[in-house]
Amino acid sequence: MPVIRPSSDLRNNYSEISEFCHKYKEPVYITKNGQGDLVVMSIETYEKLVGKFELHKLIDEGIDAMQKKKVRAFKEALADIEKGL
Template identity: 40%
Template sequence: MPQIIPIRDLKNTSEISQMCHESKEPIYITKNGYGDMVIMSMETYKEKMYILDVYDKLNAAETQLSEGKVLDAQKALKSVREKYNV
């Protein structure tokens, strides 16, 4: 369940840092009752960015597949082996 805290609670930086590391989820900050910011630990940020990168690559691969931009696996391996003398 997402944690939501008011912006005035950001004064307790050590407590907020601990919350970020314990929850391993983003913490939503509100200002005057409306969403304003999101904070998270570096570990959580790196994980989210990694997953986003994977989804981007999968999307690109699906686009190439639907456009017919594919190679025969055996021909591609043969080409790589010839190029690198493997």
């Protein structure tokens, strides 16, 4: 269940929100005038999320290259590396 807090809590209860984000490694959703506005999370959680995104992007690029026949066998590539090409 997401944690939702009003924007005034950023000002009035920053330490509490920060502690929650670090302890549970979960984001806190911030509302402004009753509407979703921001998501706050620890840097650790953010970096993990970005890392997963980048990994998925690389996997998608690899799948796309395979489908377009733009890849070659690992043994071929390794042989070229060993030859100094």
